[in-house]
Amino acid sequence: MRNQISNFIKNVPKAELHLHIEGTLEPELMFKLAKRNNIFIPYKNVEEVKSAYKFKNLDSFLDIYYQSSKVLITEEDFFDLTWAYLLKCKEDNIVHTEIFFDPQAHIDRGVSFEIIINGINNALKKANFEFGISSKIIMCFLRHLEEDSGFNVLNDAIKHKDKIIGVGLDSSEIGNPPKKFEKLFNKAIEEGFLTVAHAGEEGPPEYIWDCINLLKVKRIDHGVQCLKDDKLVEELIKKQIPLTVCPLSNVKLCVFDNLKNHNLKKMLIRGLRVMVNSDDPAYFGGYLNQNLIETHLALNLKLEDIKNLIINSFKSSFLDDDKKNEWIEKIN
Ligand code: ADE
Ligand code: ZN
Helix, strand or coil: CHHHHHHHHHHCCEEEEEEEHHHHCCHHHHHHHHHHHCCCCCCCCHHHHHHHCCCCCHHHHHHHHHHHHCCCCCHHHHHHHHHHHHHHHHHHCEEEEEEEECHHHHHCCCCCHHHHHHHHHHHHHHHHHHHCCEEEEEEEEECCCCHHHHHHHHHHHHCCCCCCCEEEEECCCCCCCHHHHHHHHHHHHHCCCEEEEEECCCCCHHHHHHHHHCCCCCEEEECHHHHHCHHHHHHHHHCCCCEEECHHHHHHCCCCCCHHHCCHHHHHHHCCCEEECCECHHHHCCCHHHHHHHHHHHHCCCHHHHHHHHHHHHHCCCCCHHHHHHHHHHHC
8 A cells, every 4th residue: 555655646747836946956966056157165075965954943954055055156057956856847747836936045146137037937948848847936035134125026026027926935934024024015916926925834823824914825835833823723724725835844944853743634634725845855855756755654644635635736826727627637
């Protein structure tokens, strides 16, 4: 049965809704880009990089994540990064992906918005043409920065509305509440962007409430802290607001001490619209199939549970309804 479920996971068409493209930078590519761009990185080899990937919380990860992102300079770099992830999608049978990017992490180093968006978008177009993989791009605001800086990149995004479906909120959560970005999100909505936000990864349930009420989000990224607040759970179920859960990420960042203690199954049983995603797979030990397989084994998820998780990801995607139904029918 275990093998049967693992095979099902590998072969079924899947969607991914929570994936930071910068978080797919594998150490091998990091070295290649560092050399190409003559950028210093503080590691001698791949083993040394991997042994540095021991995190005690979100912030300890983000320090390394932003540091490593500094090797990304040219349009070709962003293309190569995205293309490498799309090859993983093909391998994992991910047929639709909605990816985050963090422009402020690059613009502040002198890389232009156009270089970033064109590099990413050209790789996505090529994967659509060659592999039939569909995709959406979501631009994230860095919540440790001020709202003004967010307005600057929102103005850039407005010029590229044809490529960007929505805006999100990521980076250091605790101490950077959603209400810091209420005006920015209102402006983004006025401009026609959909909104999502990281909340309840490490932060309290109140941040999830504020994302729903102030930022008008269509999805909550992570949201695993919601079980601390019964009223919030009721609201999330009533409105069927999707929670893009990332199990291996949560263990790597010590949100849960062990995958066996992850609350994904409890959330699923309560009727929350949850699904599995990989977040920053180059840092957290695996891409989507790995996340699904390890979570299935740790939580004893049944075939029906896996099916529900995968159907939830298509339902919660920003695909149009016809396309969503087409994939859901295929899975059933
Ligand atoms: N940026 C990249 N990965 C992130 C995560 N898991 N939480 C918040 N910001 C992030
Ligand atoms: Zn994330």
